[in-house]
Every structure is written in structure tokens, then in C-alpha cells.
Amino acid sequence: MHKQEVTIYDVAREAKVSMATVSRVVNGNNNVRKETRDRVLEVIKRLHYQPNAVAQGLASKRTTTVGLIVPDLTNLYFAELSKGIDDIALLYKYNIIITSIENRLMKEDQVIQSLLNKQVDGVIYMSNRLPNEAAEAFKRTNTPVVLAGTKDNRDEFASVTIDYKKADTEALNLLMHDGKKNLALVVGDEDAVVNGENRIPAYKDFIKENNLGEPHVYTGVKDYSDGYNLYPQLVKDGIDGVIVTRDISSVGILNSAMDAGRKIPEDLEIVTASATQLASVVRPALTTIKQPLYDMGAVAMRMLTKLMNNEEVDETHIELPYELVKKQSTLNQ
Amino acid sequence: MHKQEVTIYDVAREAKVSMATVSRVVNGNNNVRKETRDRVLEVIKRLHYQPNAVAQGLASKRTTTVGLIVPDLTNLYFAELSKGIDDIALLYKYNIIITSIENRLMKEDQVIQSLLNKQVDGVIYMSNRLPNEAAEAFKRTNTPVVLAGTKDNRDEFASVTIDYKKADTEALNLLMHDGKKNLALVVGDEDAVVNGENRIPAYKDFIKENNLGEPHVYTGVKDYSDGYNLYPQLVKDGIDGVIVTRDISSVGILNSAMDAGRKIPEDLEIVTASATQLASVVRPALTTIKQPLYDMGAVAMRMLTKLMNNEEVDETHIELPYELVKKQSTLNQ
């Protein structure tokens, strides 16, 4: 980076005003006489002046930048959330610094710290569970945080989710009413608050209340091959209906069953819990708990803008409506 | 953002040295006596000092931030490229500001200008075609740019791609040797340099050289439903082998054919040109021109680090090897 070609000072000199006035024009402060404003704007245009956001950030202590913390960019669940976030961020003129934190060289809270050092005005957090060090760092720097599509067990951070317990219960009901007797739950990370404190308890309660025998919770099923390889175990355990939290694992199970010559949904009903593109393009198409991912991202970002402006926020734990969409991987369409 | 709790000045006072020395310690400059360094480090730890990256950026004129310009976050092609970029960026301690530019409120070059105002040290560009205004802005600010998975018709910007002409020709050969007579090419954006100046000419040359009749190039096929709706037209035109640039469109064509009761690959052979996750999870699995997306991203980012350091770069137009992977959507596996 070489010396900046044209600064606010050049504009000021050329327009025969002070830097302060140029700054006011640039920032839309209306305490400037129209003629002065026009003159300044003309010079800005003529000189191709562009404000240096780094200097603005240092002087104003606002960077108009938010941090996005995401486990994995190539997971469509997060990609669709991010899209909602991104659109609203653009609307409010925030830039996004994105950092993914899975399988990394650096520890999660180091990555987060580096984000805070960049003086982001706020953070949207989408990973499973907020580590203590990170929570401390957020509080210490007083940075607003919104969790999108995830929860935290302390109730300190705002969040945007769906009602996971209700959604899963509804899906389990669907399977049960289809006559399935041996229902299972397949999750990625059991340490995730959404799973450990919402989905799994909801599932266990359902099994107990309906006298459906022993619960079967399969954990650590994170990608396509995990799902693919799990299928024989499901057969062995006599599972005939399953809720899978990750789309890609659902597809793994689906393909494994198909490759083994089984019939979906007759032999096994599958409900997937995310509803990314993936769920609808495979055949048979997957019945899904359709989470409004784009909207969740958008709402989270909108809430963050309020928090960053110290505006009143009436509800910091927002649950958006989901929809149970029946496709070909369950009966009774 | 409130006043920063602890600054380099506090550390200096506490450690009884000057700011300059603290700065040297922080930046790993080894012109500091060991005892002094240890004392400073101790204070840094004790006070929880973290350097303010914005102030560093202003003073040093380097932000250790790079801009990523991507059409669409939810397109796995870009997500996988981004992952490679992200990993290398982390390795070299760069943060990433990501901006997507499709269907937006703001014009592309405005978005890019806002990125430049943030004083990014470099940019990785992944969209179809670099607009003139943007190219001018990059040159004016002297910001290094690397194109990843895309090309530019002026030869001014570094790029990392595969040899699209060769890849497509090879794929067309495969289809021809399977006995297909009426080959088509389906692309998203015909204005994209990769399509307009590489894939389409390669296709047309092949058709002409092999006397395969009239060329059939279908353009503007961008998403799932575009592909789905195109299929009847392919039937009408008697197409029996097709290369599709976007995975999601390939899947649309595939499902459309299956839903119509046709057989793939017997009735239609499909080669898809990206090789994201999508191509391998659908059934029949798609034969693909497997682009090394992760590596392309990684190589692009690595090259950018060199450009940002004014290091010697021997080759600025890198073509990585691809692989033609035969799956179930073509014969002769």
C-alpha cells in the first residue's frame, strides 16, 4: 500500500473549506450550507476522493464492519444463513469479515480475538457452542453478539432460531403416525446446545411418553460418509424412522439404503432437519423440517444493527416459524 | 464502541519503556533485549493488552485484510473455492472481507469501491467478468488482484484456472466415443469470459471438426429450475449428450429426465463441469470435469500473498490440472 493519493485535506484545500466541513459533507451532516456542500461535492468528484475507512474507524471508533463466525463455508446450512446476513448487512452498509473455525490451525478463541482486534462493531456467531474465553472477550470489549441458528446455554447472548423441540416432536409424530415403531435421532455434534439441550431431550421425552422402547441417538454423524456408513447400523438396530439433523448426512443414509436395494420410505422413513437445496434435489426428495435459514440470517443481522446502535430491542431470543414439508422420504404425501 | 480499555501506552508506562519498544515487541522485531522483551510481554499478558488493528492499519498502511468478491455464497462452486482461500489466508494471518455481488441493491463497482475504502491489501475476484470501473479502481489504488476460477479478457490480472478448452474437448470426446451424435453445451452466463472465450469456442470447434452438425449452445441456464425446464427442449432438439457448466443445472436436467421416465445415461449422457458435492450425491451420480476447487482457491490466495509482499511471482496465469471422472451419467464406466 502506498501513500494515499487524495485525502480529505486535499479536498479541503481545493474547495477552500476546512477538513471539518468536508467531513461533514462526506458524512451527510446537514449543518452545511447548500452552496458549500455542492462545492465540496464537486471537488470530491473531480479529485476522485474516497474516504479512508481505516482512518474513519480510528477517529470515530466505529468500523461499520461485523464479524461472521461460521464452522464451515461449504455447508449449505451456513451458506444460506450467511446469505440472509449478507443482504441485510449490505442494506445497512456494513462489511462482513468472515472467519470459519472448524479444523483449524488456530484455536477458536484466538480467531475470535483477531476479529475483535479488527474492531468489528458486532458479531454474528453460528457455531455450536460459544467457548468461555470467547464469551469473556465479547463481554470485555462490549461487542454485541447475535447467535444465528444456534444457541448458547448461558442466556447472555441474543439468538435467532426455530423451536427445535417443537419441530422435532412434530416430525416424530409424523413418523409415528406413519406406523413406524423404532424411531432414531441422528445428530452431528452432541455437545451443541441445540442438540444436547433441545433435540435430544425432546426426542427422549417423545420416546418415553409414547412407549416406543429404548431411545436410539446416534451422535457424531457429520458428513456424507458418516451417514452412508451409519446405515447398516440402523438396519441392525431395526430402525424404521429417523430424524437427521444434517442434510448431507441424510443424503448419505438415503444413498446407502438405495445402494443396498432398500426402499425409501417403505423400509426407512427419513426426515431431515435443515432444508437446504440438497434435501430437495436428491431422489426420493427428503421430507424436511424446513428452517427459514435466509430469514434467520436476515433477522439476526437486523437485530445486530439495533444492538450496535444501542437501540431498544424488545425480544432478544427470537424463534421463527418452521414448516414440516412432506416429500418422498415419508409416506402419506 | 467505547474507549479502548488498554492501549500500547498503558503497557509502555507499566513496563517502564517507550511505546516504540512495546510496538517492537508486539511486532516481533528482534531489536529488543531479552529482559526488556520479557518484561513487556509480562505486562501485555497481565493487562490483557491487544493491539488495535485499525490503528495499526492506519500507521503501517497495511491492514492484513483481503477482499473476496464472489457472486453467490450459496453456490458450492464458490464455497469450495472460498474454503481454499480461507485456509491459506488464515495461515498467513489475513482476515477476509467477503462481499457477494449478485442481485444486489448496489452496483458491483460501488461494492468494490467500498472494499477498497476499507484499505484491503489485496483482492480475490471470483465473478464472471471484471467490470471496467472496477479494473480502473484496482489499478488506481494499486491493489493486487487474483482471479480464481475465472478469467478476464484483458490480460492484466493474475488468475488461477484450469484449461477449460482442453477439459471440454476431452469431455466431448468421451461423449462422442460413447456413440452420441448430437452434443450440446449448456452454460450459465454467456458473457463470462470462461464461457464466451473458452468453453463455447472449444465446443464449436469440436462440433465443426467432427462434423457433428449444428452446434447447440444453451445459455442463461443458471439454477435448478433453469435446468429442469430446459430438458424438454433438449429432447425436442434431439440432444443425446450434454456438457453443463453448473452442477445445480445438471441436477435439474437429470431430475427432469428421470421424472419424465427417461434413462440416464442411455437416453442422455450428462457431464457436469464443476464437481461440487452435488454432483456426487445425486443418483445416477454425474460424470464430471473435476476442477480442483479447493486447490484453486489456495493457490490463488498464496499468489496474492506474494503479490502483496512485492515478491517475485514467476507465473501469474496458473492452470491447475483437472480430472475427468466417469460416473453413472455416462456409459462405459
Next chain:
DNA sequence: AGGAAAGCTGTAAACGCTTGCACTTAGAGC
């Protein structure tokens, strides 16, 4: 021992902007 070189540290001027405060001017109200 004497001088040069190398190592270590501090001073202070940037970097490009925002913003509180004070000042000027012009009009309004009387």
C-alpha cells in the same frame, strides 16, 4: 586501549479522519 560496529531504546512526527468547542454571521423578535 581505541575506534568502529552493532545492539538497544526513546522521541516525536506521521497516518487520515472525527468531533467538541468556539467563533462568526444573519435573521428574528421586540
Next chain:
DNA sequence: GCTCTAAGTGCAAGCGTTTACAGCTTTCCT
């Protein structure tokens, strides 16, 4: 005509770093 208010503008002190430059110590040769 005089005071008062408000709008418009400039001054200058930050914001938290980096980095020449200079100066002081050591160390190393011969």
C-alpha cells in the same frame, strides 16, 4: 437598534499505532 438564537464554519485535539532518526551502550577487533 439591540439582543438572542441558530446555522454554518474552522480550530485543534484526539483516535492508537508505526517508524525514521538519533542517541546511548555494549561488544568486537586489531
